[in-house]
Amino acid sequence: MVELSGARSSASLSLVPSPPDPSAPPLEFTWRLEGAEHVIVTGSTLESALSVRTDGVRPLHVTLTTMNLDGGEATSLTTIGLDECSP
Amino acid sequence: MLALRWGRAQAVAVAVALSWASPTAADSGALFGESARAASLADSVVARPGDTSAIYFNPAGVADVDRPTLVLLGHAGNQRYRFARFGELGRVTDRPVTGYGFSIASPIPGPPWLNRVRLGASVQIPGQTIIAVSAPVRRDEPYSFYYGDRTERTAATFALAVELPWTINVGAAVTLTPTLIAPTDVGFDANRGATVDEGVFVRQDRDLRLEPAFIAGVRVQPLDELALGLVWRQGGSTRARGTFDVRAGAIRVTDVYSFNSLIAPMELALGVVAWPLANVSISLDATWARWSEFRTIYDEAPVPGFSDVVDLRAAVEWTAHRSLSARLGYAFLPSPAPEQTGRQNLLDANRHEIAFGLGLDLEPLTGFALQIDLTARFHVMEEQRATKDPAAFTGTIDNLGYPGFTARGSFEQVLLSLVLPLGESIRAEAEE
Secondary structure, eight states, X not given: OEEEEOTXXXXXXXXXXXXXXXXXXXXXEEEEEEESOEEEEXXXXXXXXXXXXXXXXXXXXXXXXXXXXXXXXXXXXXXXOXXXXXX | OEEEEEOHHHHHHHHHHHHSSOOOOTTTTOTTOSOHHHHHTTTOOSSSOOOTTHHHHOGGGGGGOOXXXXXXXXXXXXXXXXXXXXXXXXXXXXXXXXXXXXXXXXXXXXXXXXXXXXXXXXXXXXXXXXXXXXXXXXXXXOBOSSSGXXXXXXXXXXXXXXXXXXXXXXEEEEEEEEEEEOOEEEEEOTTSOSSHHHHEEEEEOOEEEEEEEEEEEEEEEEETTEEEEEEEEOOXXXXXXXXXXXXXXXXXXXXXXXXXXXXXXXXXXXXXXXXXXXXXXXXXXXXEEOGGGOOOTTSOOOSSOOOOEEEEEEEEEEXXXXXXXXXXXXXXXXXXXXXXXXXXXXOOOOEEEEEEEXXXXXXXXXXXXXXXXXXXXXXXXXXXXXXXXXXXXXXXXXXXXOSEEEEEEEEEEEEEEEEEEOSOOHHHHHHO
């Protein structure tokens, strides 16, 4: 099970990591999951967080696109990789 | 994606800087920015009597331009790629390709010996930005090096050609390509504001430099029905490089970045053209391209390495009427990239180019010296297939192409050129 969360996304660009402004307008979230076979257990690809169960046969590529009220977009890609393991 | 782009405002300044001497373009050296006639002949023009497209393809051909000629050109197209890992639907990406430019070539007026010297110049400016160097944040990002940012490149080429006795023409040209230098200085001053963000300052300098790449060629026409051409093109890259100097109190971190965006590999091209009928010409070009020296956008050698290739181009031009020409071109462009079994996912495969074109010369019909060339060009790529070698990966496997992928690309383009003779034939004047 993999927990994915975009809760630390900020509506404005920050040069240093900082928590989002709680008074800022909400962001829109779009998740794209590619690679490994997977099932979304909780949440959805349009919510800020979701949990995914994957078969672990191949890497799972997770792309999060956030959009603020002004239409500004930011996209981030991360991969949940496979570790070598002994048979 | 880290992208360094120059916008329209800077474009004007640079365009002026590039064109102050006099204009011409691939004709200029920019990918897909050549004249519509050359495109309709699949660029099989190394041995053909020159028009302004010879400025880049074989500057010796410029010596065949016997009257001052201005060419205005524009093109619009779309490049598409489909990428899919094994067992997935994958995704399709489209990228518009537009640009415009102008070329000029002319004999030098004066005594007859000086009439044998021709000058040419060509400039092409992309429709979006004058220079784009995009480097994916992840080095395993699927990336088309053949198209990529090559379609968004300003280029200018200046040529000199001489008409020698015995139907021998020689020519040389220099293509100027932009390189972007952008040092960046990041610091922190706690007195600048109330928050951490307000205390950070960023200073970025930008310097656009033009670097030369040389071309030399010869064209010989021993018979009325046969001509040969040979040309060497140095090729080159647009580079974007700079330094990061980050300071915060006593902590200082410096870094260097260097991106290398290919314009063209070094090439040696041999062409032949024959006229089996007075109004039909057939040409065949073979171009050796030194892709083995290719370096990726990160200025690294690809692993596994590339191979040199030989491109084959052929074309037929039929002058159906003194005012109307029809053209057909085909090129086989083999891929220099081996199967992508390692960490990189460079997208490429053998490519077939097909082009059709029409040329309408209004001068015989109306007396107004204007030629209109219209071309449609297509690239069809064979399917690329790559199976990753697990031995190439150690530790965590997170490669974007794992366990393997298929990819296929295409390219469609329409080109329009307006050819405007600006004066009488120097050669005709000499004969009179």
